[in-house]
Amino acid sequence: MAGQFEIFTDAEAKVRFRLLGADGSVLAISRSFEDKRSAVAGITAVRECAGTGLVKEARSHARAGTGGTRPGQPAPYPRRHRPIPAA
Template identity: 40%
Template sequence: MAGKFEIYTDKAGKHRFRLKAGNGEIIAVGEAYESEAGCRNGIASIKKNAPDAPIVNVGE
């Protein structure tokens, strides 16, 4: 099974997303959004802007 984005409402009533791997493990989480539309825009931004993002160590 391929990975998937899940949209949910947190305890504060904000919309959030998480990215789950094919095995069901959560591998990324998004910030809190006021609306579901904003949350969907956040997902679209990741899909568009980071398909080939480099990996950078900042703590060394």
């Protein structure tokens, strides 16, 4: 069995959908929509772009607090190439 989309109503009475894997595990949950028709349009948009979408790694800015180093760790210095002195 292939994965499937499931439309549901959340705790705030908004309509959402979730993408379920072949084994029934939840792979993704959508943002909230005002009505079922809008959620179906969201599913259609996901279907159209999912097969051709590029994979991109999101990188956060280090000053925003979500950089590549652990909290309390100094950022590594950039490497600079130094000329080797003549002997």
